[in-house]
């Protein structure tokens with residue numbers, strides 16, 4: 464049974480024909496839609512490398528069946544910058560928040576989700592807890608925490624400026 | 628993964644009609660899809676319940692009870708301010724489980740129904756009575772350090788992995804169910820079954836029945852001022868419990884008037900012992916008293932493998948959880964929910 468789903472991916476409408484209900488959102492993005500920025504680490508929800516936003520909330524794309532997402536809005540690492548880097552992306556560069564970079568797209572998408580959730584603020588302990596679903600085998604955790612802290616502050620400032 | 632038919636019903640009646648032997652309900656998929664990838668579960672039909680109407684509300688009923696729709700996500704539940712204020716130990720338990728990403732996807736019903744993390748259950752090549760009745764139990768002579776010390780049988784020594792369920796058990800939650808024959812409800816204490824000779828029967832849910840809500844009685848709110856969840860893990864965060872405890876007290880003039888206590892990660896269901904609760908009532912909070920309650924809670928515990936250490940760990944977890952509950956629910960959710968490292972503020976607390 465071919466399934467046809469409509470998705471908005473990084474702002475663009477896409478109609479996707481699926482020949483198999485087993486396809487995860489992760490495999491759809493990487494293998495079928497030429498969006499390999501989202502990474503596959505464990506494929507079992509344990510590492511966070513595959514984190515994307517679905518309807519504004521961060522989830523593990525490896526455990527999400529694409530066929531269930533008709534009508535959803537997906538944001539991946541490729542859709543974060545609009546010409547200029549997203550504040551979380553710049554903060555990762557400035558704070559040396561990676562080494563090999565494999566976990567980085569997932570870290571950044573998770574950080575964007577966490578900042579929108581608004582529960583951690585710039586408290587380093589709450590950031591570490593909020594980011595615990597993203598493993599970094601290079602152990603860049605110190606830089607990641609600093610980057611999320613800085614991006615949180617910068618985004619709050621930007622919002623204040625926009626409001627003024 | 629074995630292929631399957633995906634059905635996406637629009638109403639509960641359609642969903643119930645679509646169910647047939649070999650079908651599985653799909654909530655957030657964080658447990659089902661994982662086990663389907665591993666080959667441990669191979670449903671022919673997957674019925675996506677996410678489009679069913681009316682299952683995403685958290686509401687207060689006229690009798691003061693709180694009703695949580697089956698599809699409320701774990702994240703929505705814990706971040707609902709009114710809910711977290713009324714049931715802080717439940718919010719803390721939820722936030723101590725899985726990760727931010729998983730909690731966004733995971734549903735309340737899926738959390739109740741999640742399968743054991745016993746490694747042999749997940750491995751289709753291993754002998755496992757729970758997955759394949761009569762095949763044996765590879766855990767008995769294998770990796771069993773984190774398996775059950777209470778309520779286990781020769782057939783199965785697995786534990787229930789849910790944190791949410793431990794807190795729900797302490798507060799006498801009720802599971803609301805729909806089936807083709809209509810609606811019924813099951814007390815959470817009777818929901819998860821001990822293995823006995825039939826470990827494949829994990830819950831009191833009958834085939835084809837659907838969880839539609841979880842309800843907390845009005846009385847459960849009365850513990851809000853002194854309710855904690857404590858979860859000991861192998862790492863600070865994003866790990867299943869090695870031992871956990873939900874402790875909820877009602878205090879009157881410095882004395883405990885009512886106590887609720889449930890242990891996690893020690894048995895195939897949340898472990899609640901009435902005697903442990905009654906012996907606390909009427910007394911001033913005190914470590915010796917808590918130790919007696921912990922002994923009562925762990926009465927009959929015995930190692931099912933290389934896990935005798937868990938009995939003492941669980942005992943100390945109970946004492947610590949009661950101590951925290953007696954000290955009062957913190958004004959704000961701790962930075963490290965349910966963590967034994969959570970009492971100090973800020974950077975120092977991190978290990």
Ligand SMILES: Cc1cc2nc3c(=O)[nH]c(=O)nc-3n(C[C@H](O)[C@H](O)[C@H](O)COP(=O)(O)OP(=O)(O)OC[C@H]3O[C@@H](n4cnc5c(N)ncnc54)[C@H](O)[C@@H]3O)c2cc1C
Pocket residue numbers: 507508509651652653654655656657658659660661676697701723724725726729732733734735736737738739740741742788789790791836837838839865866867868
């Ligand atoms: C890496 C990792 C770490 C985790 N850590 C923790 C942890 O520390 N603590 C913890 O408690 N949990 C933890 N979890 C488990 C997580 O909480 C569960 O996977 C999740 O709650 C399941 O919810 P779901 O909606 O995704 O369920 P699904 O995966 O969709 O379904 C799970 C089961 O429930 C059944 N089901 C779903 N909805 C219904 C319904 N309405 N009625 C009847 N049956 C239904 C399904 O058929 C299936 O058998 C972890 C999971 C992962 C992958």
Ligand code: SF4
Pocket residue numbers: 743745746747748754755756757758763764765766767774782783784785826
């Ligand atoms: S302990 Fe239970 S779940 Fe684990 S292998 Fe034995 S029968 Fe299976």
Ligand code: FES
Pocket residue numbers: 502503504505506507508509510511512513514523524525526
């Ligand atoms: S690839 Fe999805 S969590 Fe690891």
Ligand code: FES
Pocket residue numbers: 560561562563564565566567598599600601602603
């Ligand atoms: S930078 Fe290498 S895994 Fe994180």
